[in-house]
Amino acid sequence: LTSSQASSGLHVIHIAAEMAPVAKVGGLGDVVTGLGKTLQKKGHLVEIVLPKYDCIQYDGIRDLRALDVTVESYFDGKLFQNKIWVGTVEGLPVYFIEPHHPNKFFWRGQYYGEHDDFKRFSYFSRAALELLLQAGKKPDIIHCHDWQTAFVAPLYWDLYAPKGLNSARICFTCHNFEYQGAASASELASCGLDAEQLNRPDRMQDNTSQDRVNPVKGAIVFSNIVTTVSPTYAQEVRTAEGGKGLHSTLNFHSRKFVGILNGIDTDAWNPATDNFIKVQYSANDMQGKAENKAAIRRQLGLSSADDQRPMVGCITRLVPQKGVHLIKQAIYRSLEMGGQFVLLGSSPVPHIQMEFEGIANQFQSHDHVRLILKYDESLSHSIFAASDMFIIPSIFEPCGLTQMIAMRYGSVPIARKTGGLNDSVFDVDDEAIPRKIRNGFTFITPDEQGINSALERAFNLYKNNKESWKQLVQKDMNMDFSWDSSASQYEELYTKSLSRARAAASTV
Ligand code: ADP
Structure with a gap:
């Protein structure tokens, strides 16, 4: 030995x-x-x-x-x-x-x-x-x-x-x-x-x-x-x-x-060196992020008519822990508010997988919603890079990684305040939290109103205050989620x- x-x-x-x-x-x-x-x-x-x-x-x-x-x-x-x-x-x-x-x-x-x-x-x-x-x-x-x-x-x-x-x-x-x-x-x-x-x-x-x-x-x-x-x-x-x-x-x-x-592994998850994504980018050079959004719209057949339309991403195992009913709600609400929604997920639970297959079919050739129901590492990188916002409405979440990865790729997290999400996502409007660590939108009650209110605040900022949004994105990209x-x-x-x-x- x-x-x-x-x-x-x-x-x-x-x-x-x-x-x-x-x-x-x-x-x-x-x-x-x-x-x-x-x-x-x-x-x-x-x-x-x-x-x-x-x-x-x-x-x-x-x-x-x-x-x-x-x-x-x-x-x-x-x-x-x-x-x-x-x-x-x-x-x-x-x-x-x-x-x-x-x-x-x-x-x-x-x-x-x-x-x-x-x-x-x-x-x-x-x-x-x-x-x-x-x-x-x-x-x-x-x-x-x-x-x-x-x-x-x-x-x-x-x-x-x-x-x-x-x-x-x-x-x-x-x-x-x-x-x-x-x-x-x-x-x-x-x-x-x-x-x-x-x-x-x-x-x-x-x-x-x-x-x-x-x-x-x-x-x-x-x-x-x-x-x-x-x-x-x-x-x-x-x-x-x-x-x-x-x-x-x-x-x-x-x-x-x-x-x-x-x-998170900040070498594997780095938009400046990521080979899975179309164009590499960083907090100081955001042009690439827009190009990744355009690329995924083409790849998934979503409308490119308005490049200002916010894209909401979600990448998850579809299990009750992850708040599947809130994910569904977020799809419909994002669409109503003029957003696009991309979900990458798969479920080990047959009735959940079937339900999402139904929704995927409903939106099969829709201009603004796409559900991809499989595990796909490469596509996950492209979605992190393309999306403007990212939802994680978990019922419980021991730690959660996607909120940290999303931030590193400049996608602002919208998360339920539970477990590790509560320790890494801090609401931009929460006066009790130091301004310099406020990085996303959170909600507490796991119901439609809860997720809607957080989504609405995110859409508002995105649409009505471009400069603040840009600063938020850059701040998120610079946060330290390394193992150090x-x-x-x-x-x-x-x-x-x-x-x-x-x-x-x-x-x-
Ligand atoms: P959990 O371990 O409970 O599934 P985490 O947020 O801790 O949740 O980690 C999930 C990891 O798996 C992330 O890296 C996420 O990008 C990845 N992931 C989840 N679903 C998919 C999918 N369908 N395709 C690709 N990657 C996925």
């Missing part, structure tokens, strides 16, 4: 189910890469452990090779061999674990959504710790993410610290409390955890069912640091309404729980946790 090179900074190992761009489903993958790259730049040694899925985008991995030795790990009363691969993704060293288990856990053609996900990821969590132990790693921080690798926290303290992998503090980040991975308590034994000991109200027992265990709850209880992806969401999940059953656990452990807003400040907050949490542990150790 390869050993870690010496580093004067911290040694941080992420154990995760996703990493952008090679194994990405959602924001979690972006965080692992964005946070990892930024901390690496600051001089820390950052390594990642991932499952070796068959569906990884292998062309994004440099120098992928299998190690000579295998790692043996425990599951369901037996030992299984794991082949270990190493490679580099976006400059970060990554270990890929390929289990030689008859169930072919990561040969399923997809990342999640298998009937045995609980087994797949509890297996992976244990194998990852086994790898660190056998490789003689001495990390300062082991950082796990979401329910899939939440098992790492109890496994570490119950099994691996006693075996000698005991240099680390455990940090757990929950990217969305909607997904907790609860399962029948008996399933926990497969990875070697003691189901009887852990199925207790103060440990892993699900707060709504006595015979179920909840991996996210386990990670909250057993980690030294618990984070989520924005300060407002961290507050919301501590309420009965927003906590999805975990508010009491989070309140009990509130001293170790914080919300840190995610950043968020990564510094993680760095501080890591460091404080380590010094607390060292102080405690020196007093015994």
